[in-house]
Each structure stands twice: as C-alpha cells, then as structure tokens.
Amino acid sequence: MDFSLSVDEQEFTESFRTFCKKEIHPFAEEADKTKELPRSHYLKLGEAGYLGLLHEEEFGGQGAGVFLSTLAMEIISESCGSTFFSAGASAGLFGLPIKHFGTPEQKKKYLPDIISGKTIGSLGVTEPDGGSDVSGLSSLAKKSGKDRYLLSGQKTFITNAPNANYCLVLARTLDETGKEKGLTHFIVDLNSKGVSRSAAMDKMGLKASPTGALFFEDVEVPEENILGKLGKGFRQTMQTFNAERLSLAAYSLGVMKACLDESKSFSASRKSFGKSIYQHQGVAFMLAEIYSKYEAAKWLTYNTAWEMEKIESEGKPSMSLSGKCAACKLFATTAAREVTNLAVQIHGGAGYMDEYKVSRLYRDTRLGEIGGGTSEIQKLIISGSIMKNS
Ligand SMILES: Cc1cc2nc3c(=O)[nH]c(=O)nc-3n(C[C@H](O)[C@H](O)[C@H](O)COP(=O)(O)OP(=O)(O)OC[C@H]3O[C@@H](n4cnc5c(N)ncnc54)[C@H](O)[C@@H]3O)c2cc1C
Incomplete structure (x- = not known):
C-alpha cells in the first residue's frame, strides 16, 4: 500500500484546505441557521475543482483518483457537513453513475454543468x-x-x-x-x-x-x-452505494478531526479546580479515545480508498469491495457518533450551545449511520460478504 501523494496532489490538498477555511468554514455556522445553500456555493466548489475531482477531464473534471478525492471529502467535512452532503448528492450520487454507465451523449449533456456547479443533481x-x-x-x-x-x-x-x-x-x-x-x-x-x-x-x-x-x-x-441498461438499475445502484459508503467514511473522518481540534483547544483554555481541564484524567481519557477512534477509522478508510482506486485503475468493477466499503462506513460512522458525543462532553454546557461547533457536528453526524444504507444493512452486507468468501 502506498498513501503518498504526488507534488500536484499535495498542492491541491493544501490549496483546497485553504479554500475550505476561507470560503466554506465561515459560511457553515450561518447556513446552519438560515438553512440555505446558495447556488453560488456550488459555483465556488466547481471553480475550486472539488465537484469534478472524480470526473473525466473532457467534461471539465480533474481526473483524480479515489484516494485524493477521499482526502478532499475529509477536508471539506471538517468545515461543513451540509456542503459535503449536497455537493456529494449532485456530483457523486447523480454524476458518478452517469460517468460509469452513461452514453457519450448523456455525459456531454449533463456532466459539464454538474461539474461546474451550474446545475444540481440528486x-x-x-x-x-x-x-x-x-x-x-x-x-x-x-x-x-x-x-x-x-x-x-x-x-x-x-x-x-x-x-x-x-x-x-x-x-x-x-x-x-x-x-x-x-x-x-x-x-x-x-x-x-x-x-x-x-x-x-x-x-x-x-x-x-x-x-x-x-x-x-x-x-x-x-x-x-x-x-445504463434496462433492468440493471439494482446492480448499478449497489455499485454507486459502494462509492457513497466510502465517502460517508471520509465525511466521518472530517467530523472526528474537527472534534479533536475543537476539544484540544477548549480543554487547554478551560480551567476547573485551578488547572486546565485536560489535566484532569477524566478529560484526558476522552481526548485519548477521540484520537484513537479517529486514527483507527482513518487507516481503514484510506486502505479502502486505495483498494478502490487500484481496482478502478485496472478497469474492474468495485462490486468486489462491497463488504469492505460497508465495514468502512459502519466503523467510521459509528466512531464519528461516539466522538461527537465525547467532544460535546468535554465542552460541558458550552457543548450544548449552538455557538460551539461541536454542537453542530453532533447533530449533523447522526445521518452517517442512516443514509447510504443503515448500520444494520451494512452488517448484513458485511456478514454476507464474509460468508461468500469463506
Ligand atoms: C437527511 C437524509 C438525506 C437522505 N438522502 C437520500 C438521497 O439523496 N437519496 C435517497 O434515495 N435516499 C436518501 N435518504 C434516505 C436514506 O437512504 C434512508 O432513510 C435509509 O436507507 C433507511 O431507509 P428508511 O428510512 O426507509 O428506513 P427503513 O428501511 O424503514 O428502516 C427502519 C429501521 O429498520 C431497520 N431495518 C430495515 N430492514 C432491516 C433488516 N433487513 N435487518 C435489520 N434491520 C433492518 C433499519 O436499519 C432501520 O433501523 C436520506 C435520508 C436522510 C435522513
């Protein structure tokens, strides 16, 4: 396994991180209140190259691999879950099946505007x-x-x-x-x-x-x-869900990384009984749990992304990875729910207030265990895949 990035890929992740800090993060708190994702937001994401990461260059995409795209999804999710989900439904859930199963005419008709953010898919x-x-x-x-x-x-x-x-x-x-x-x-x-x-x-x-x-x-x-083919929609959907499950694991990583950062800085500045709260063993243990869950989910997710990229570059369908994508989603989304709970706990009463980011992360992340197939359905897929391969 090789998780190293090329110079171009490193440059992209750095500039995308800067873009998210500048354009997505400041917007996220406000959007949580106004409940709106303006169309201009999609255009910005298109310009930053995010919507087209996994799409072919001839339609305006970046032609990037699954691994780089997983990193980008993690980065954007540190800032704004709503942006991650809506952009993912448009360029991913709508756009990727067209990339994989569409005719040249369909790709030409729909993909350029989805990738630039001019139109929205579902x-x-x-x-x-x-x-x-x-x-x-x-x-x-x-x-x-x-x-x-x-x-x-x-x-x-x-x-x-x-x-x-x-x-x-x-x-x-x-x-x-x-x-x-x-x-x-x-x-x-x-x-x-x-x-x-x-x-x-x-x-x-x-x-x-x-x-x-x-x-x-x-x-x-x-x-x-x-x-695609008449009557083959079920199989096409299952293939699309593999990518969605990996993306939900990447989303969970972003949430956990944000919880770790917020909890570290809060527990260093907040004092009780004459010392910073992280110096109390009870709080230090919660920080340790957050870090460990994030790291464990990260390596499972990166490993799955790397395998999916390899399979796709060999021109093979990703169906053989169904069990692994399901396991990755199950583990990472469960960990993210546990981590947001710990982060709110570390923040005490402040964690319950909308003013603090961990409150939004806690509410947002609950969908991870439901959307793209519930955790119970993931367990059925995982056990089915284990027994098939035994
Ligand atoms: C915010 C949000 C966005 C969404 N976006 C989309 C979208 O863009 N496109 C889309 O198509 N869908 C979308 N969904 C729907 C989502 O995929 C479904 O909610 C999810 O698949 C579960 O289906 P359900 O709600 O009908 O629950 P049900 O299928 O009714 O399940 C209810 C409960 O029963 C359990 N259950 C069901 N069958 C079994 C079984 N065989 N064994 C064990 N337990 C079982 C489930 O795990 C769950 O706990 C979205 C949902 C939400 C909340």
Whole structure:
C-alpha cells in the first residue's frame, strides 16, 4: 500500500484546505441557521475543482483518483457537513453513475454543468414505504409508445430534491404489455410536466442541505434518458452505494478531526479546580479515545480508498469491495457518533450551545449511520460478504 501523494496532489490538498477555511468554514455556522445553500456555493466548489475531482477531464473534471478525492471529502467535512452532503448528492450520487454507465451523449449533456456547479443533481431511491429494501420499491415506469416511458410514484428524503435540476430515479420498469423488466435508472428533468416537490423538510442536522420528497404523475421520460441498461438499475445502484459508503467514511473522518481540534483547544483554555481541564484524567481519557477512534477509522478508510482506486485503475468493477466499503462506513460512522458525543462532553454546557461547533457536528453526524444504507444493512452486507468468501 502506498498513501503518498504526488507534488500536484499535495498542492491541491493544501490549496483546497485553504479554500475550505476561507470560503466554506465561515459560511457553515450561518447556513446552519438560515438553512440555505446558495447556488453560488456550488459555483465556488466547481471553480475550486472539488465537484469534478472524480470526473473525466473532457467534461471539465480533474481526473483524480479515489484516494485524493477521499482526502478532499475529509477536508471539506471538517468545515461543513451540509456542503459535503449536497455537493456529494449532485456530483457523486447523480454524476458518478452517469460517468460509469452513461452514453457519450448523456455525459456531454449533463456532466459539464454538474461539474461546474451550474446545475444540481440528486438520486431518488428511497420511497415512503421504505429505503432499506431497495428491491421492493414501487415507483413505476411503463413503456408507452415507441420511445418513451411514463413515470409515476413518489420518492422521499431525497437530498437536494427541493432545488435540484435533475434526479436519477430508480423505478420498476414495465414493457408495453405490462411485463416486468426489473429496476431501471431514469434521468429525470425535475422541471418536466407531472413532477412536483415538497418544501425542504425540517430536520435534526445538516440544516443547509435541503432534503425533500418528489412526486411523479405520468411524467414523460424519453427512452434516451435510461441510464445504463434496462433492468440493471439494482446492480448499478449497489455499485454507486459502494462509492457513497466510502465517502460517508471520509465525511466521518472530517467530523472526528474537527472534534479533536475543537476539544484540544477548549480543554487547554478551560480551567476547573485551578488547572486546565485536560489535566484532569477524566478529560484526558476522552481526548485519548477521540484520537484513537479517529486514527483507527482513518487507516481503514484510506486502505479502502486505495483498494478502490487500484481496482478502478485496472478497469474492474468495485462490486468486489462491497463488504469492505460497508465495514468502512459502519466503523467510521459509528466512531464519528461516539466522538461527537465525547467532544460535546468535554465542552460541558458550552457543548450544548449552538455557538460551539461541536454542537453542530453532533447533530449533523447522526445521518452517517442512516443514509447510504443503515448500520444494520451494512452488517448484513458485511456478514454476507464474509460468508461468500469463506
Ligand atoms: C437527511 C437524509 C438525506 C437522505 N438522502 C437520500 C438521497 O439523496 N437519496 C435517497 O434515495 N435516499 C436518501 N435518504 C434516505 C436514506 O437512504 C434512508 O432513510 C435509509 O436507507 C433507511 O431507509 P428508511 O428510512 O426507509 O428506513 P427503513 O428501511 O424503514 O428502516 C427502519 C429501521 O429498520 C431497520 N431495518 C430495515 N430492514 C432491516 C433488516 N433487513 N435487518 C435489520 N434491520 C433492518 C433499519 O436499519 C432501520 O433501523 C436520506 C435520508 C436522510 C435522513
């Protein structure tokens, strides 16, 4: 394993860290209150090269590897979880399946504006009746006429739904005779007739990243908007989820690093019983736990990113890494929840106040154990993969 970076990659991470400190971090506290992620924010992320990291240069991307992109996701998550999630839903959950399964025409049509931040994408899998059981979803796309489908159904808890231009919708597909053809991905323009959406939902954390429902009523979708192969949407989704799970581990690292920094400086300046609180063994032990959990999650995440980059550079699908991506997500998101809890504890009453960053980190990070497949679903994937390979 080699985690070393080239000079260009080092330069990128340093300048991206500076960009995040200057442009993302000051905005994060305010956005948590205003609950808004302005479109100009996406343009800045596009200009900084973040949205295009994993995308091909011919569409405006950076052509970077999975490892560098994992580092960048960790860096941005130290500053603002809402930015990480909304940018990830657009360039990652919507953009990466187009990169992997799209036709040249689809890539040319959608990717340049997603990468520059001019348009916003989303991924619609979860439905009101359930998100864990992807194969049981009920949105329907029925072939109607020679080259179009009519889409009906509802998606919920969709990141960016309130303001996205597009959604990559996973739907059960029927041919002209009503025969079932499996799950298929459709690229849906959210300004199409028959599409409506909810307002942004009020939620526990990640308040600036809008989450909402999408409603489809006989929406005409041209056949050319099918992404990848008809009936192969389940497998395509699982491959997309591998990358999402790794990215949620990277997000958790950023959260833990921020908790470590905040807790170190608070425990050095805060005094009780005549000394800095870190000099009390109870607080010192909490700092030690935060550091150890962060380091353990970091090396598992970097190792998984390195393996995924290797597999992709060999042109192999990342499906063989499903168990490892699930383990990485399970471990890192659990550790991040425990670490934010410790960081709030170290801050005492201040940790409960919105004014302190650890309060936001604590609320935001809870999604890590739910989105992209719950921890229970990760355990099913991990155990399945262990037994398959035994
Ligand atoms: C802020 C936010 C943003 C989101 N963004 C998106 C998005 O962009 N796109 C999208 O498609 N979805 C999105 N989601 C949805 C998310 O992926 C789902 O909430 C998640 O997959 C769980 O589905 P569910 O909520 O329907 O829970 P359910 O599937 O109803 O599960 C409820 C509980 O039962 C457990 N459970 C279910 N089945 C099993 C089983 N077989 N064994 C053991 N336990 C089980 C679960 O682990 C959970 O604890 C988002 C959710 C949130 C909160």
